[in-house]
Amino acid sequence: MFSKSVTAALSSGSMIRAMFEQGAQLKAKYGADNVYDFALGNPDPEPDPEVIDDIRRLAAEPGIHKYMANAGFSDVRARVADYMKAQSGRAFTADDIVMVVGAAAGLSVTFHSLLDPGDEVIVLAPYFMEYNSYVGNQGGTVKPVKTLPDTFRPDIPAIRAAIGPRTKAIILNSPNNPSGAVYPEEDLLALRDALADAEAEFGTPVYVVSDEPYVKIVYDGVEVPSVARIFQNSIVVNSFSKSLALPGERIGYVAVNPDLPDKELLEAALIYSNRTLGFVNAPALFQKAIVDHLDRSVGLDAYRERRDMLYAIVTAAGFECLKPQGAFYLFPKCPIPDDKRFAEVALKHRTIVVAGSGFCYPGYFRLAYCVSKETILNSAEAFNKIYREFGT
Amino acid sequence: MFSKSVTAALSSGSMIRAMFEQGAQLKAKYGADNVYDFALGNPDPEPDPEVIDDIRRLAAEPGIHKYMANAGFSDVRARVADYMKAQSGRAFTADDIVMVVGAAAGLSVTFHSLLDPGDEVIVLAPYFMEYNSYVGNQGGTVKPVKTLPDTFRPDIPAIRAAIGPRTKAIILNSPNNPSGAVYPEEDLLALRDALADAEAEFGTPVYVVSDEPYVKIVYDGVEVPSVARIFQNSIVVNSFSKSLALPGERIGYVAVNPDLPDKELLEAALIYSNRTLGFVNAPALFQKAIVDHLDRSVGLDAYRERRDMLYAIVTAAGFECLKPQGAFYLFPKCPIPDDKRFAEVALKHRTIVVAGSGFCYPGYFRLAYCVSKETILNSAEAFNKIYREFGT
Numbered sequence: 001m002f003s004k005s006v007t008a009a010l011s012s013g014s015m016i017r018a019m020f021e022q023g024a025q026l027k028a029k030y031g032a033d034n035v036y037d038f039a040l041g042n043p044d045p046e047p048d049p050e051v052i053d054d055i056r057r058l059a060a061e062p063g064i065h066k067y068m069a070n071a072g073f074s075d076v077r078a079r080v081a082d083y084m085k086a087q088s089g090r091a092f093t094a095d096d097i098v099m100v101v102g103a104a105a106g107l108s109v110t111f112h113s114l115l116d117p118g119d120e121v122i123v124l125a126p127y128f129m130e131y132n133s134y135v136g137n138q139g140g141t142v143k144p145v146k147t148l149p150d151t152f153r154p155d156i157p158a159i160r161a162a163i164g165p166r167t168k169a170i171i172l173n174s175p176n177n178p179s180g181a182v183y184p185e186e187d188l189l190a191l192r193d194a195l196a197d198a199e200a201e202f203g204t205p206v207y208v209v210s211d212e213p214y215v216k217i218v219y220d221g222v223e224v225p226s227v228a229r230i231f232q233n234s235i236v237v238n239s240f241s242k243s244l245a246l247p248g249e250r251i252g253y254v255a256v257n258p259d260l261p262d263k264e265l266l267e268a269a270l271i272y273s274n275r276t277l278g279f280v281n282a283p284a285l286f287q288k289a290i291v292d293h294l295d296r297s298v299g300l301d302a303y304r305e306r307r308d309m310l311y312a313i314v315t316a317a318g319f320e321c322l323k324p325q326g327a328f329y330l331f332p333k334c335p336i337p338d339d340k341r342f343a344e345v346a347l348k349h350r351t352i353v354v355a356g357s358g359f360c361y362p363g364y365f366r367l368a369y370c371v372s373k374e375t376i377l378n379s380a381e382a383f384n385k386i387y388r389e390f391g392t
Numbered sequence: 393m394f395s396k397s398v399t400a401a402l403s404s405g406s407m408i409r410a411m412f413e414q415g416a417q418l419k420a421k422y423g424a425d426n427v428y429d430f431a432l433g434n435p436d437p438e439p440d441p442e443v444i445d446d447i448r449r450l451a452a453e454p455g456i457h458k459y460m461a462n463a464g465f466s467d468v469r470a471r472v473a474d475y476m477k478a479q480s481g482r483a484f485t486a487d488d489i490v491m492v493v494g495a496a497a498g499l500s501v502t503f504h505s506l507l508d509p510g511d512e513v514i515v516l517a518p519y520f521m522e523y524n525s526y527v528g529n530q531g532g533t534v535k536p537v538k539t540l541p542d543t544f545r546p547d548i549p550a551i552r553a554a555i556g557p558r559t560k561a562i563i564l565n566s567p568n569n570p571s572g573a574v575y576p577e578e579d580l581l582a583l584r585d586a587l588a589d590a591e592a593e594f595g596t597p598v599y600v601v602s603d604e605p606y607v608k609i610v611y612d613g614v615e616v617p618s619v620a621r622i623f624q625n626s627i628v629v630n631s632f633s634k635s636l637a638l639p640g641e642r643i644g645y646v647a648v649n650p651d652l653p654d655k656e657l658l659e660a661a662l663i664y665s666n667r668t669l670g671f672v673n674a675p676a677l678f679q680k681a682i683v684d685h686l687d688r689s690v691g692l693d694a695y696r697e698r699r700d701m702l703y704a705i706v707t708a709a710g711f712e713c714l715k716p717q718g719a720f721y722l723f724p725k726c727p728i729p730d731d732k733r734f735a736e737v738a739l740k741h742r743t744i745v746v747a748g749s750g751f752c753y754p755g756y757f758r759l760a761y762c763v764s765k766e767t768i769l770n771s772a773e774a775f776n777k778i779y780r781e782f783g784t
Contacts (some may be wrong), residue, residue, distance in 0.1 A: 001596065001654060002529070004508050006661045009668075042459045055451040055677070060444050067639045068436045101493055101642065101671065108670030109567035116396050137529075138395070204393065247459045248676025250493065262393060269398045276401075276525035278500030279493065283675045284640025285447070 036379035038367040045299030072099025088228035102250035103239035107134040115140040115270035118166040126361035140388035152179035169207040175214040178366035180324020185225040208234040214327040216297035251286040317383040335390040408645035410573035430759040437691030457663025482619035491674035492536040494642035499526040505661035507532040514562040544571035559568035561599040567606040570758035572716020577617040600626040608689035627752040643678040709775040727782040
């Protein structure tokens with residue numbers, strides 16, 4: 001009676017949803033303080049006072065809440081272009097920027113502009129599986145390629161083997177959700193070579209779509225190499241959900257590399273897609289509110305402190321785990337291959353994790369540590385007990 | 393190299409865009425005050441001070457900018473449900489409401505939830521042709537049925553004839569963009585009978601999707617019949633773009649009729665679609681900001697005054713025109729059948745109109761009167777000259 005594909009999706013793939021519901025039941029039974037919920041990546045800092053002040057000041061500005069061009073306010077686009085230019089060394093201008101309703105919208109708009117039915121998009125597992133929808137809704141299919149175990153770095157030979165004549169794009173997400181890995185420059189240079197070889201072989205470019213919401217959430221002085229600098233055929237998608245702690249407000253941008261061939265046509269396609277997919281334009285007030293805060297990143301010290309705490313707890317309990325250099329997740333290895341069973345066992349100890357299968361990387365589990373320090377400290381005993389259930 | 397369907401759409405169908413560009417050139421040449429631009433339906437009132445105050449107050453509330461459930465804040469959904477209940481007499485609850493990123497998003501989410509590839513959606517011409525995208529992006533096709541000439545009321549026998557086994561829905565938009573017509577209750581009751589007969593014949597319901605952004609922009613004491621009251625199988629899509637003059641902020645809702653069979657499944661589908669199409673959730677601050685202003689409508693007296701002024705000018709010049717009871721558009725008849733040529737002639741007189749072909753209703757043209765009174769008054773001479781060009 002309703003859409004068959006949507007109703008089919010509702011009845012399958014509800015593993016994470018089921019986990020949430022079991023978590024809610026646990027909290028109702030034992031009290032929220034006695035449940036260790038590491039499931040959701042909802043940034044917990046408040047936005048900085050300077051950002052709040054700007055929202056309040058701008059709200060009363062005449063004309064600010066009206067329609068603007070579908071690409072966004074031109075002054076905002078110019079400022080984002082300056083920022084991208086400083087980051088990448090490439091000559092971004094306002095024309096290369098489209099303001100969007102958050103990164104999820106930016107990815108949907110980008111793939112709607114790039115893909116024909118049957119096109120393939122390479123994704124590097126573990127990955128945020130909503131990409132399947134952002135690509136699939138436009139008639140494309142994702143082709144997952146596993147990153148290397150333990151480091152979660154790109155497996156360049158495997159990527160080379162996966163590229164075919166219908167490969168239109170590859171998604172990069174570094175710092176990575178869920179692994180926290182930051183792809184080093186040498187990997188990106190090797191990937192650039194691989195894409196150049198593929199273009200020579202198949203006669204069409206493979207676009208790099210870089211999903212960068214965590215690009216400012218990094219630790220230990222690590223540098224995130226600029227994807228826009230390294231890849232000429234790149235489209236950067238970013239949001240202010242994490243850096244400014246505004247995830248509910250849905251504000252982000254798409255930046256087309258100024259050196260991408262035929263970029264004007266792609267930019268027109270992005271603006272058209274932004275309109276016709278029903279986004280119309282990015283929320284007006286928040287376009288203006290972010291513009292003086294492009295360099296800001298909120299809560300970094302608190303995230304690092306909690307990363308260190310949870311990493312210490314989890315590894316002391318016996319789990320193998322990469323110490324992540326970015327984002328706010330740990331992605332430890334399960335002591336048994338069956339990560340779904342592992343997540344159920346964790347639940348018995350009132351600990352909510354997301355199985356790696358939810359990121360196309362079984363045998364691991366994700367912990368989002370944007371939770372209170374108390375939750376982290378109190379979870380130590382639970383992680384010890386969980387690990388001991390597997391008798392090692 | 394990029395999406396074939398998007399790049400094809402970019403090269404065709406740019407009639408309205410071309411009109412905008414010619415208008416911009418005219419303004420550059422003659423000054424904005426000497427060009428009469430009736431092309432764009434961008435509400436010109438500022439939001440009421442009470443709404444601005446709420447935005448400013450809420451911006452500093454702890455936690456307000458975070459992710460919430462994809463359906464929206466539950467307290468906001470409950471308040472919208474109360475409003476819908478008061479309007480329709482049906483027992484709406486929070487579960488029946490999904491907050492969305494404006495009505496365009498609401499329609500995209502609704503059709504993604506309803507349609508399978510090959511399904512048809514009936515639209516009543518003249519209509520807002522973005523519907524073609526909101527339906528087409530989900531694999532459906534629109535089937536336009538012309539309303540009656542002069543009154544723009546639904547042609548019930550023509551609708552009956554257009555319904556077939558693949559008809560999944562019909563879009564209603566009353567008050568109508570572009571005609572300003574308000575469909576009277578007797579027409580909706582006749583439509584209800586037609587849809588009941590179709591359901592009996594084909595064995596599946598035809599859902600009424602009611603796009604209601606102008607529902608509060610009405611004049612002369614006219615009552616807009618509640619679609620949710622009349623049609624059990626209805627989904628109401630609304631936004632605050634017009635009623636609160638917040639079009640740039642992208643805030644609206646979808647309301648599923650509480651008496652619609654299997655409504656829980658449709659509601660789950662809407663929430664899933666809201667997430668996976670990349671909207672994720674409606675902007676958080678604006679969900680909270682609209683909640684005390686569900687009954688408000690801004691600028692009504694000014695709209696009515698300008699409707700009366702422009703209607704007097706246009707009819708005095710000689711044009712035939714329905715005096716609209718709602719929205720902020722006039723839709724006069726062209727003195728020649730070729731509405732595109734007519735729009736070009738108007739342009740010579742520095743007057744920018746949109747040809748009826750842009751609404752699937754050739755032979756007419758749309759004037760958006762949400763412009764200054766001066767623009768309207770100064771345009772009188774131009775409309776006289778335009779009409780006289782056709783020698784009648």
